[in-house]
Amino acid sequence: MEAQGTAQPSFTADLILANMNASPEEEYFNKCVTGILYATGSDTSVSALESFFLAMSLYPEIQRKAQAELDLIIGPGRIPTLSDRSQLPYIDALIQEVHRWNPVVPLGLPHKVSQDDTYDGYFIPANSTIIVNIWAILHDPTIYPDPMEFRPERYLVNKDDRESIGQVNPDPHLYAFGFGRRRCPGITLAEDLIFMAITATLTVFDIGKAIGPDGLPIEPQVEFHGTISIRMTNVNM
Numbered sequence: 001m002e003a004q005g006t007a008q009p010s011f012t013a014d015l016i017l018a019n020m021n022a023s024p025e026e027e028y029f030n031k032c033v034t035g036i037l038y039a040t041g042s043d044t045s046v047s048a049l050e051s052f053f054l055a056m057s058l059y060p061e062i063q064r065k066a067q068a069e070l071d072l073i074i075g076p077g078r079i080p081t082l083s084d085r086s087q088l089p090y091i092d093a094l095i096q097e098v099h100r101w102n103p104v105v106p107l108g109l110p111h112k113v114s115q116d117d118t119y120d121g122y123f124i125p126a127n128s129t130i131i132v133n134i135w136a137i138l139h140d141p142t143i144y145p146d147p148m149e150f151r152p153e154r155y156l157v158n159k160d161d162r163e164s165i166g167q168v169n170p171d172p173h174l175y176a177f178g179f180g181r182r183r184c185p186g187i188t189l190a191e192d193l194i195f196m197a198i199t200a201t202l203t204v205f206d207i208g209k210a211i212g213p214d215g216l217p218i219e220p221q222v223e224f225h226g227t228i229s230i231r232m233t234n235v236n237m
Contacts, residue, residue, distance in 0.1 A: 012030070043229060045193045048098055053207055055101060062150065065152075073087050088199070091195070097150055098194075100144065103172075103175075104229050106135035107133060107134065108132045111131075111179075112128070143170060
């Protein structure tokens, strides 16, 4: 591919080009790092999409708003692409709310303090393990009013209402994907996968509650399990 000039820039290509004479150990390292990038981006994306389907079954009016935006901006006859994302603010807000409403990694990853530190009056000795409760941050009612409600509008500004500018909630990406230098390296891949899956689904399908033998909708009953990332189990929806 390189000789033909068709190789696309990528994380893996950068690893290879940075060391063209890599040893077997270095090549193995490159394979492992690349594999981790895909594995973490795919497993966590599935978790986020499960939350999306649950939210759409519980909040059909939000589903209709998202589909209306797709009909208006994209129109019939094609599936949205990544180049359409900037023109779909409600879809973008919906994805933000998926990350906030049911964060994929609710307790993040453990971090170790490299030196003594003090935060908000608390002394944190070196080598302490720090676990951040991301779920609690994203459900803090002082930051996100009515945190248990799925509400994409919390991230949108009404340009005709100046007061609404101060009411826009913080982007949950600030917390949902970790912090600082140890932030999730697969965030870009995960976000692209989630956007494509959600927009394609809303373009082609309507998501609703299952119908029981009596002809009445079945209220979703969901249990969660997992270690670092959470997944749904015993789903009834």
